[in-house]
Amino acid sequence: MTLQTEIAKRRTFAIISHPDAGKTTLTEKLLLFGGAIQMAGAVKARGEARRARSDWMKVERERGISVTASVMSFGYDGCMFNLLDTPGHEDFSEDTYRTLTAVDSAVMVIDAAKGIETQTRKLFEVCRLRDIPIATFINKMDREGRDPFDLLDEIEQTLQLHVTPVTWPIGMGKTFRGVYDLLHDRLILIERGGGAKDEGVTCSGLDDPKLDELLPADAVVKLREDVEMARGLCPDFDLQSYREGHLTPVFFGSAINNFGVRELINALCELAPPPRTQAASGREVKPEEDKVTGFVFKIQANMDPKHRDRIAFFRLCSGHFKRGMKLLHVRSGKTVNLHNPVMFLAQDRELAEEAWPGDIIGIPNHGNLRIGDSLSEGEAVRFTGIPSFAPEHLQSVRPEDPMKAKHLGRALEQLAEEGAARVFKPYFGGEWIVGVVGMLQFEVLADRIRTEYEVPVKFEPTSLYTARWIESDVAGEVKRFTDANRTSMAEDHNGTPVFLARNSWRLDKAMEEWPKVRFLKTKEEMV
Ligand code: G4P
DSSP: OHHHHHHHHEEEEEEEEOTTSSHHHHHHHHHHHTTSOSSTTHHHHHHHHHHHHHOOOHHHHHHTOOOOOOEEEEEETTEEEEEEOOOOSGGGHHHHHHHGGGOSEEEEEEETTTBSOHHHHHHHHHHHHTTOOEEEEEEOTTSOOOOHHHHHHHHHHHHTOEEEESEEEESOGGGOOEEEETTTTEEEEBOTTSSBSSSOEEOSSTTOHHHHHHSOHHHHHHHHHHHHHHHHHSOOOOHHHHHTTSEEEEEEOBGGGTBSHHHHHHHHHHTSOOSOOEEETTEEEOTTOSSOEEEEEEEEEOSSTTTTOEEEEEEEEESOEETTOEEEETTTTEEEEOSSOEEEBSSOEEEOSEEOTTOEEEEEESSOOOTTOEEESSOOOOBOOOEEOOOSEEEEEEESSGGGHHHHHHHHHHHHHHTSOEEEEESSSSOEEEEESSTHHHHHHHHHHHHHHOOOEEEEEOSOOEEEEEEESSTTHHHHHHHHTGGGEEEOTTOOEEEEESSHHHHHHHHHHOTTEEEESSEEOOO
């Protein structure tokens, strides 16, 4: 019974957005609601304090960007939230993508003046792979932005989603007065100086004369017209359709003014799904199963270079976890003893005495846990669906001191296991090829290899165009392909064959000539 109750309370989610749309600001306001922080500004301050303390990634500090995903847990109105922070910088999207495999829903933040931007779209596509339900928050309504209908239309057209406004904005920019909550028939007015006045005024509907008392005549007329039109154009809110990832409820607000945030967090409590059933090879794992299972979706290594510690971020999928449990590490068949797992509260991390499905715990380890690994109370279960992305940029890397080639090899292998980059060893030639999703990652890697492994390295551009993992259902086909293309072949850190194409023509030609071979852009991290 407790298990069911705890599951029902959990909301594990992430915020997806393009840099600058207001993710950090919204996160901060959500944490304020959850009582996890006491004052605004603490999210950034916390980041800086942590960086100053551990000093583990100089590039991050120097550039002032956040390159790591972290987890924050907080309670609000009977719900327990696990908010997985996703790095916003577009160069670090791979980590973000993987983080999205560990959530049950997402909030998409859109800048009202800009609409859907590239990064929002990319992240949305990843959510779509797993049909993750998405609530939309249209931010910065206190500034002149685009027409709300125009924005809804853009979401619908570009993301192929049904949209249902849950709140409707009254005015915009200087004349932004608040929103009307269409689900609960409530008028929520903005206070001078920002913020919502209170929980709003309950109305009997849009015809309620209270509206005429509280709003200027032209604003009421426009609100009534707009809502009538919106109701005519958009489908009614449908919980099932939202939870299946086909419909997005839309909220309008201004994160910086803490306006519209309460409606959003209430909706997450009310509508967002509790921990979902997870796909595993051979079967599905339901959260209410009494045996503990879960998977690692992120590794954060060398948070403190002096200790070489690694934290594996583990999403609990079923059962009631208690500290000190011994779990089966499915890939190796060995048992791991979880005597010091950590939970991440906004202020700090602390020992996790227990955890429930949907919760994320950090497991300190020395490199034995990898992304995609499953842990269980005995069953050889393997979770599927942790994506591995085709690198978009490929460079070769060599040590400045040729005597350090072996050290470099080891460093690269560890970084590949951690998921920080793809590393390919060509069948011919002595150098390594490193593939990343964003160019800035090369800098970060060079810095990490130098400081954490003490190997100064040089990255150099290559003429390579793309990497594709090779697979086939026909016995012997992969070997035949490999033999015929040896000079373009490499293997990744798991020993899987990879085709490195010099240009798109070469790739197209190979695909044409080898119809029985699959050239995978993304590889499921199944180990
Ligand atoms: P991000 O994490 O998505 O990158 O965005 P972040 O919250 O850092 O917000 C980006 C900028 O947008 C910040 O301004 C922030 O203050 C502003 N912002 C966020 N929400 C709102 C809003 O509702 N209305 C308006 N008008 N602005 C908003 P900045 O000048 O870049 O940074 P800062 O000096 O405020 O820290």
